[in-house]
Amino acid sequence: MAIPWNITSRNGVGSAANLLFERLPERIFAPLASPNRQRYWALLCTLHANRFGPDAPLPPSKGFAVREILQDIQDELLSQDSWENEDGQPLETDFSVRAHMIFNRLSDSGWFRMESFGLEKRVTMRPAVSKFLTFMVSFAETGPVFVSGKIRSIELNIQQVLDGQADGDTLSETADQARSLMEHVRNTGTTVRDIMDSLSKETATAQYVRLFFNQYIENVFIGDYRELRTKEHPLSRRPQILRAVGEIQESEQHRARLIGWYESRRCAGDRRRAEMLFERDIQRLQDLRRIDEYLERLDDEIRMANRRALAYLEYRLRSLRPVDHMVKQAIEAVLSSNAQGLGDPFPVRVLVSGEALAEPRKHIERPAPSNLRRHVPSERELAKSRVMLRAQQARSVSAPKLAEYVRSQLDSKEHLSSEKLNMESVSNVRNFQALSSISMAMSADSRRLMLSAMTLAKGFRVRFTGTLETQGNGISGRPFIVESRKATAGSSESKK
Numbered sequence: 001m002a003i004p005w006n007i008t009s010r011n012g013v014g015s016a017a018n019l020l021f022e023r024l025p026e027r028i029f030a031p032l033a034s035p036n037r038q039r040y041w042a043l044l045c046t047l048h049a050n051r052f053g054p055d056a057p058l059p060p061s062k063g064f065a066v067r068e069i070l071q072d073i074q075d076e077l078l079s080q081d082s083w084e085n086e087d088g089q090p091l092e093t094d095f096s097v098r099a100h101m102i103f104n105r106l107s108d109s110g111w112f113r114m115e116s117f118g119l120e121k122r123v124t125m126r127p128a129v130s131k132f133l134t135f136m137v138s139f140a141e142t143g144p145v146f147v148s149g150k151i152r153s154i155e156l157n158i159q160q161v162l163d164g165q166a167d168g169d170t171l172s173e174t175a176d177q178a179r180s181l182m183e184h185v186r187n188t189g190t191t192v193r194d195i196m197d198s199l200s201k202e203t204a205t206a207q208y209v210r211l212f213f214n215q216y217i218e219n220v221f222i223g224d225y226r227e228l229r230t231k232e233h234p235l236s237r238r239p240q241i242l243r244a245v246g247e248i249q250e251s252e253q254h255r256a257r258l259i260g261w262y263e264s265r266r267c268a269g270d271r272r273r274a275e276m277l278f279e280r281d282i283q284r285l286q287d288l289r290r291i292d293e294y295l296e297r298l299d300d301e302i303r304m305a306n307r308r309a310l311a312y313l314e315y316r317l318r319s320l321r322p323v324d325h326m327v328k329q330a331i332e333a334v335l336s337s338n339a340q341g342l343g344d345p346f347p348v349r350v351l352v353s354g355e356a357l358a359e360p361r362k363h364i365e366r367p368a369p370s371n372l373r374r375h376v377p378s379e380r381e382l383a384k385s386r387v388m389l390r391a392q393q394a395r396s397v398s399a400p401k402l403a404e405y406v407r408s409q410l411d412s413k414e415h416l417s418s419e420k421l422n423m424e425s426v427s428n429v430r431n432f433q434a435l436s437s438i439s440m441a442m443s444a445d446s447r448r449l450m451l452s453a454m455t456l457a458k459g460f461r462v463r464f465t466g467t468l469e470t471q472g473n474g475i476s477g478r479p480f481i482v483e484s485r486k487a488t489a490g491s492s493e494s495k496k
Contacts, residue, residue: 023128024110024128024129024132025109025110025111025129026110027108027109027110028109028110028111028129028132029109030105030109031105031106031109031111035084035085036083036084039080039081039083040102040106042076042080043073043076043102043106044106044111044133045137046072046076047069047072048133048134048137050072051064051068051069051072052125052130052133053130053133053134053137054134059124060122062115062117062122063113063115063122063123063124064122064123064124065120065122065123066103066121066122066123068123069103069112069123070096070099070100070103073099073102073103074095074096074099077095077098077099077102078095083098107123110126110129111125111129111133112124112125113125113126147181147184147185147235148235150177150180150181151181151235151237151238151241153174153177154174154177154178154181154241154285154288155237155240155241157170157171157173157174157177158171158174158241158244158245158248158285159244161174161248161254161258162244162247162248162254164257167257167258167261168258168261168262168265168266168278169261169265171248171258171278171281172277172281174281174285175280175281175282175284175285176284178284178285178287178288179284179287181288181291182287182288182290182291182294185291185294185295185298186294188298188301189294189297189298189300189301192298192301192302192305193301193305195305196305196308196309198211199211199212199309200308200312205313205316205317208312208313208316209313212309235291238288238289238291241285241288242285242286242288242289245282245285245286246286248282249282255278258278259271259274259275259278260274262274262275262277262278391426394425394426394427394430395426395427395430396430397430397431397433397434397456398456399455399456399458400458401427401431402431402434402435402456402457402458403458403459403460405427405428405431406431406435406459406460406482407459409421409422409482410460410482410484413484414483414484415481415482415483415484416481416482417465417479417480417481417482418432418435418436418472418477418479418480418481418482419470419472419479421435421482423472423474423475429474429475432475433475434456435462435480435482436477436478436480437453438453438456438457438462439462439463439464439478439480440464440478441453442457442461442462442463443463443464459484459485460482460483460484460485461482461483461485462480462481462482462483463480463481463483464478464479464480465479465480465481466478466479
């Protein structure tokens with residue numbers, strides 16, 4: 001069965017793996033994977049801000065003239081470094097020629113769409129490409145996320161859905177906000193580790209302090225992290241949000257109204273798909289109950305990062321002050337001076353005294369460890385071990401052993417009833433029990449049980465011949481018959 005485009009598959013790889021390049025041109029990442037990727041990205045950001053972005057002026061209905069886009073590219077090239085060829089060599093060309101080369105590269109990669117109006121060509125950007133570029137620019141410029149604003153928005157939207165003032169569009173948008181919030185809190189710990197790893201490479205103390213406060217304090221810690229555990233923070237209203245979500249899920253009136261909206265607006269009359277979308281959005285909202293786990297993990301990462309930063313700064317401050325040399329110089333200066341009349345600068349037995357000095361480290365001689373004792377088992381222990389191993393092997397049942405038992409019992413016969421099976425040994429009794437279990441699975445109307453039983457039934461089939469329990473050779477159960485797979489295939493062909 002085909003997977004709906006907006007339903008994630010079981011293994012997490014749903015429509016995204018199939019539909020990304022149906023929405024975007026296949027070569028759209030080629031400029032961003034070239035040696036000039038930084039310069040191409042700067043050009044795309046400039047064009048997004050001036051021409052194709054949501055903050056740009058309203059574009060002409062027929063698109064921009066080619067000369068206007070070329071002029072924007074030339075203006076950006078004036079502030080950039082020299083470009084390189086694909087082999088890494090500097091690109092020595094005129095600005096106008098280079099602008100045409102860049103324009104053609106972006107057009108061939110699918111960033112631009114060329115349309116002809118008479119003799120003039122106009123430049124536009126496909127809606128999907130423009131939306132994708134806006135998303136990348138937003139991702140690059142994203143700062144610290146304020147959890148309080150997300151929680152307030154989720155609470156207000158859920159209340160509107162519960163009061164009947166909003167439909168499935170608000171529920172779906174709220175579910176996306178909840179999922180985005182959970183991903184942000186979950187990934188913040190990884191962000192902290194990445195920042196601290198990058199800071200550990202800085203050798204200059206001033207650079208370390210500057211990056212620590214700019215990247216860590218402002219981008220991670222400030223936000224509203226310090227207020228997450230307070231009663232005034234909107235996150236404390238999470239139980240009320242989950243209670244409202246549960247009421248929406250359990251109320252037949254709300255379910256029918258919202259599933260009907262999904263069915264008519266997003267699923268083209270597919271009731272089952274609409275129910276799946278509704279349950280998916282409800283589950284995303286209910287995942288808010290797991291936010292405490294992510295916050296506890298984030299607290300551990302924050303504490304570890306603080307300890308690392310304080311230890312590094314303390315070490316750097318100590319290493320910058322040569323305390324040992326200063327003490328040595330002070331002692332030499334006092335000893336070289338003849339100021340006998342001056343008293344000690346410190347009171348006796350308060351700051352400086354012999355008892356306060358550190359004692360030398362004592363080396364404690366420890367006895368050498370004794371050799372490991374080796375236990376040599378006796379003949380009795382070896383014999384008991386072999387007997388236990390033989391008993392374990394006799395009780396174990398595998399597909400080859402069961403197939404050998406059935407082959408020896410059939411002895412060129414096509415079928416054999418359970419009353420005639422040999423049970424003179426423990427191994428035969430275990431094989432009999434396995435055949436009884438296989439007959440129960442093969443007689444059931446479950447394909448899963450049938451496939452599970454066929455992993456042991458190699459070359460034969462087992463089926464019940466009665467419904468009443470009978471007394472056998474020490475074992476009671478429903479009678480069954482063991483048939484060779486060849487005999488079963490022959491009977492099927494004769495029926496045909």
